Amino acid sequence: MELTLSIAVGVMFGAGVWLILRPRTFQLITGLLLMSYAVNLFIFAMGRLWVAQPPITPTPAVDPALFADPVPQGLVLTAIVIGFATTALYLVMIIGARGLTGSDHVDGEEPRE
Amino acid sequence: MSALPWMQHLIVVPVLLPLLVGALLIPVAQNRHGFKFAASAVSGVLLWLLSLALLGMADGGHWPDGIGVYLASNWAAPFGIALMVDRLSALMLVLTSTIALAALVFGARRWDRVGVHFHSLFQFLLMGLNGAFLTNDLFNLFVFFEVMLAASYGLVLHGYNLRRIQAGMQYVAVNLVASLLFLIGVSLIYGATGTLNIADLTLRVAALGPQDTYLLRIGASVLALAFLTKGAMWPLGFWLPTTYAAASPPVAAMLVLMTKVGVYALLRVWLAVFGDAAGELEGFGLAALSVGGMATLLFGAVGMLASQDGGRMAGYGAIISSGTLLAVLGHSGSAVLASGLYYLIGSTLAMAAFMLLIELTERIRPPGAALLAITMEAFAIEDKPEDPVGVGIPGTLAFLGLSFVACALVISGMPPLSGFVAKFSLFHALLAMPGRVPPATWLLIALMLLAGLAAIIALMRLGVRTFWASGAVTPPRLQISEVLPVGGLVALCVALTLQAGAVFDYLSRTVDGLARSGSYTERVLGEPPVMRPAGGEVAR
Numbered sequence: 131m132e133l134t135l136s137i138a139v140g141v142m143f144g145a146g147v148w149l150i151l152r153p154r155t156f157q158l159i160t161g162l163l164l165m166s167y168a169v170n171l172f173i174f175a176m177g178r179l180w181v182a183q184p185p186i187t188p189t190p191a192v193d194p195a196l197f198a199d200p201v202p203q204g205l206v207l208t209a210i211v212i213g214f215a216t217t218a219l220y221l222v223m224i225i226g227a228r229g230l231t232g233s234d235h236v237d238g239e240e241p242r243e
Numbered sequence: 244m245s246a247l248p249w250m251q252h253l254i255v256v257p258v259l260l261p262l263l264v265g266a267l268l269i270p271v272a273q274n275r276h277g278f279k280f281a282a283s284a285v286s287g288v289l290l291w292l293l294s295l296a297l298l299g300m301a302d303g304g305h306w307p308d309g310i311g312v313y314l315a316s317n318w319a320a321p322f323g324i325a326l327m328v329d330r331l332s333a334l335m336l337v338l339t340s341t342i343a344l345a346a347l348v349f350g351a352r353r354w355d356r357v358g359v360h361f362h363s364l365f366q367f368l369l370m371g372l373n374g375a376f377l378t379n380d381l382f383n384l385f386v387f388f389e390v391m392l393a394a395s396y397g398l399v400l401h402g403y404n405l406r407r408i409q410a411g412m413q414y415v416a417v418n419l420v421a422s423l424l425f426l427i428g429v430s431l432i433y434g435a436t437g438t439l440n441i442a443d444l445t446l447r448v449a450a451l452g453p454q455d456t457y458l459l460r461i462g463a464s465v466l467a468l469a470f471l472t473k474g475a476m477w478p479l480g481f482w483l484p485t486t487y488a489a490a491s492p493p494v495a496a497m498l499v500l501m502t503k504v505g506v507y508a509l510l511r512v513w514l515a516v517f518g519d520a521a522g523e524l525e526g527f528g529l530a531a532l533s534v535g536g537m538a539t540l541l542f543g544a545v546g547m548l549a550s551q552d553g554g555r556m557a558g559y560g561a562i563i564s565s566g567t568l569l570a571v572l573g574h575s576g577s578a579v580l581a582s583g584l585y586y587l588i589g590s591t592l593a594m595a596a597f598m599l600l601i602e603l604t605e606r607i608r609p610p611g612a613a614l615l616a617i618t619m620e621a622f623a624i625e626d627k628p629e630d631p632v633g634v635g636i637p638g639t640l641a642f643l644g645l646s647f648v649a650c651a652l653v654i655s656g657m658p659p660l661s662g663f664v665a666k667f668s669l670f671h672a673l674l675a676m677p678g679r680v681p682p683a684t685w686l687l688i689a690l691m692l693l694a695g696l697a698a699i700i701a702l703m704r705l706g707v708r709t710f711w712a713s714g715a716v717t718p719p720r721l722q723i724s725e726v727l728p729v730g731g732l733v734a735l736c737v738a739l740t741l742q743a744g745a746v747f748d749y750l751s752r753t754v755d756g757l758a759r760s761g762s763y764t765e766r767v768l769g770e771p772p773v774m775r776p777a778g779g780e781v782a783r
Contacts, residue, residue, distance in 0.1 A: 150420065155412075162419055169423045176434035201439075202430065205382055209426055212389045216422070219396060220415050226400075227408045236416070238409035 135175055142168035153241075155224045155234050159217065166213040170206050177202030250300070254313035254328050256293055257336060257373035260286055265366030273359050280351050283362040287344045290369065294336035301333040302749060308762045309752070312379075312770040320768045321443040327379040327767055330753035331584075335376045335507055338588060341735065342500055342595045343369055345728035346493035349599050352722050354491050357402035364401070368394035368497060375504050379767055381429050381439045381466075384508060388425065388473075392418050395501060398494040399486060410489035417482045421472040428466025435459040441515045442767035445760050449522035456524065463516065464528060467509060474505030475565050477539040483562060484546060488554030492602040495554070496595040502561050503591055506568050510580075513572075518760045529573045533683070536570025539563075540690045544697035553601035553709075556701055557594060560654050563694045564590040570687055571669060579672035580757070581750040586669060588746070589661035589739055593653035596732035600646050603729065604709050606719035607643075639718045642726060644710055649733045651706065655698035656691075661740040666691060668747070 142164050149161025177199035185200035224234075231238040264286040268279055301309045313326040328336075347365065355361040371391025378384050396418075400411045433439055435458035436447045451459060472479040483502070487495050509532075517527045543563035550556045564586075571583045653662035669691070673684050739746060756763075 150416070158416060162416070162423075165420070165423050169426050172427060173430040176430040201433065205430065205433070208382070208386065212386070213422075216389065216393060216396075216415075216419055219393065220419065223396075223400065223408070223411060223415060226403070227412055230403075230405055230408055236412060238405065238412065 131179055131181070135171065135179065139168045139171050139175070142171075153235055153237075155227065155236055158236055159220060159224060162217060162220070166209075166217070170209055170213070173202050173206045173209060250305070251311070251313060253293060253297060253300070254311055254326050254377065255315070257290055257297075257340075258326075258370055258377065260289060260293075261366040261370040261373070265363040265370065268363045268366070269360065276356055279362045280347075280355060283366060284344075284347055284351075286366060286369075287340065287347050290373070291337075291340040291344055294333065294340045297328050298330075298333040298337050301328055301330050302752065306766075308759070308766055309756050310763060310766040312767050314770055314772055317772045319772050320770055321438055321440045324383045325379045325440065325442070325767055325770065326377045327442075328377055329763075330749065330756055331507075331511070332376045334584070334588070334749075334753065335503070336373060338503075338591060339369065339372050339376070339500055342496055342591070342732070345595065345599065345732050346496045348724050349496070349728040350491075350493035351724045354402070354493050357491065358400075360397070361401055364394045364397040365493075365497075368398060370394075372500065372504060376507065379441050381432065381441060381444075381512070383439075385422070385425050385429055388504075388508075389422060391501065391504070392422070395494075395498065398497070399490045401494060402491050406489045410485045413482050414486040417472065421469045421479075424465050424472075425469035428462050428464075428469060431458055431462025431465065435462060440767070441512060442764040445515045445518070445520050445764050446768075448516055448524055449520055459524070460527065463512075466512070467528065467532075470505045470509040470512075471535070471569075472505070473502060474509065474569065475502050475539070475562050476535045476569055477542040477562075477566070480539065480542075480562055480565070484550065484555045484558030487558035487561065487598070488552065492599050495557070495598040499557075499561055499591060499594045499598060502565050503587060506565060506572075506587070509569075510572060514757050515760060515763065519758070520760045520764075532569055532573025533687075534573070536566050536568070536573050537687060537690050539566030540570060540694050542566070544690075544694040547694075547697045547701045550701070553605065553705055554598075556705060557597050557601060559701075560590075560597065560698060561594055563698065564594065564654075567669075567691060567694070570690075571673075574684065574687055575673065575676060579669060579676075580754045581747060582665060582668040582672045584750050584753065585661075585739075585743070585746060586665035589653055589665050589736060592732050592736050592739070593650050593662065596646065596729050596736070597650040597654065599725075599729050599732070600643065600650060603719065603721060603725060604643055604647065606721075607640075607709060639721050639726075640710070642721075642730070643719075644706075646729050646733050647702075647706055647710070649736060651699065651702040653736050655702060656695040657699060659740065661736050661743070664740055664743050666695065 146161040146163075146165030146168060149157045149164065152158065152161070180198035183196065183198040185198045185203055187197055227238055228234055233240055235241070264282055268282055271279060297311075300306065301311060305311070310327060310329045312320070314320065315324045315326060318324070343365075350361065368391055371387050371389075371394060374387030375384060375391060378387055396411065396415050399414055400407050429439065432444070435455040436444055436451065438444055438447060448459065468479070475483045487498055490498060513528075517524055519525060521527070539562060543559045543566050546559035546562065547556055550559055568583055568587055571579055649660060652660045656662040656666040670688055673688065674680055
């Protein structure tokens with residue numbers, strides 16, 4: 131499972147990096163999205179990988195080693211919300227830029243040949 | 244000062260007040276400019292008074308060791324989020340609220356009307372800044388950074404025109420990637436140490452095994468990349484000059500402050516985590532910071548010479564100021580920190596004044612008016628802001644010229660203003676360090692002098708072109724609300740020079756406090772939750 135997860139994170143982040151280096155705004159935002167997915171998975175993995183373990187115990191005095199770490203789960207939730215909001219904001223900007231400049235190049239103008 | 248129970252809650256007010264005011268202003272109709280400005284200004288003044296009060300409390304023995312801790316929701320420290328105010332964060336709060344007040348007043352007659360929701364966004368920006376200065380939790384720092392950045396995206400685009408959109412696209416994209424790096428860094432640090440509370444980190448770092456130490460090093464380096472992108476270290480700061488030049492003046496003044504947030508966060512985390520309690524990790528990465536800072540200085544100096552318009556020049560000025568701070572911090576840790584902080588205060592005030600001033604001086608040359616007209620058309624604003632007719636204060640040219648000279652003196656570090664005092668004390672502290680003076684120190688001093696020279700040449704060229712060589716000069720008409728903030732900030736620079744002794748006393752107490760990581764962890768982790776008066780359980 132560790133291998134699957136790390137390959138998934140690596141491939142997504144790599145694809146994201148490639149995409150944000152491209153000149154079109156759509157490629158840029160897709161790259162940002164892929165990278166944020168990869169980062170969210172990565173945060174998750176930092177709580178170590180657990181299968182079918184509850185994060186919170188109803189009764190005290192149990193062995194905490196049998197429970198998944200709840201903190202990264204909380205972190206990833208916050209990160210998803212914030213990432214979603216900022217990406218949506220950027221999407222609005224991209225649409226605005228498209229309308230104002232008539233180009234979907236990230237510089238707001240087509241490169242001069 | 245007597246300790247009243249409610250005074251503890253003052254720590255959280257700099258975050259809550261702008262949040263409330265900003266949120267309440269959203270539903271207010273866009274054409275009620277007067278009301279919006281009044282609400283925003285009241286919040287600004289209250290924040291200013293509050294930050295002064297917090298500074299007094301931190302420095303006046305109200306709390307033991309000058310560190311006030313506020314446990315959010317009454318959760319004890321490593322589990323909940325602790326807000327913490329010490330002399331350094333109180334100082335940054337005062338700086339923030341001062342510049343915010345100046346920017347608000349400056350924008351009152353014109354700039355808050357070229358787009359929608361200026362005051363709400365401005366208040367959210369203040370919330371993010373204040374929160375970033377107060378928090379003691381890495382993930383909470385991320386959240387406040389995002390609040391600040393989201394508001395700044397809106398403000399940079401405020402008064403939507405082609406130039407702002409082009410600059411904003413790059414600014415937002417760079418910062419979104421930096422935020423991802425921030426997350427990676429934070430989660431790596433959590434994975435290595437199992438905590439996000441900075442005070443708790445201080446305790447755990449020394450006891451880490453070799454594998455976790457390795458993870459921590461990577462995590463801290465990635466985190467530093469995110470901070471340094473905000474702080475515009477070369478080669479992470481290419482976005483800065485374009486963005487500063489494109490943003491409207493009040494926003495640009497606030498952006499100057501935002502580069503300092505990056506430096507502050509770096510300082511806070513590094514001194515706590517890699518300070519005297521870190522064992523073999525003490526001083527990790529400072530050499531890289533020193534080299535990067537020097538490269539930034541050089542980049543800023545060259546850029547300053549190459550730039551033609553005032554906005555870009557100011558952007559490179561901010562880069563020089565960041566570079567100086569980073570190089571000095573990296574070079575000698577906390578030894579010369581007091582001088583560095585003095586430099587930070589002076590240069591931030593002067594850069595903010597300069598940002599506001601540039602727009603006023605550009606009125607001597609008319610093309611600015613055409614730009615505004617296009618803006619308003621693109622945004623379909625119905626009620627035109629009054630043209631800057633105003634009362635026409637006598638001697639506007641003299642005022643503009645004198646303010647320009649004062650800013651230029653501080654930015655380039657020439658006597659007699661605070662820039663010179665700061666540089667002189669930096670050199671003195673660098674050369675007075677024990678042992679032989681290494682070549683790197685000489686290089687740093689040479690670079691700082693070179694940057695000062697570049698700044699004075701560039702600013703002189705701009706000044707000559709603006710005031711002397713622009714042909715038939717018609718004195719621009721200024722509003723009182725535009726003169727006051729610039730004059731006030733310049734006056735503060737002068738006051739900072741006159742009161743240098745008192746300020747340095749305060750700063751050396753600040754640095755003393757920062758150097759004692761033991762008392763810091765004790766204060767934050769030892770803060771007891773408030774007991775309920777009768778029955779009930781305390782959250783733990």
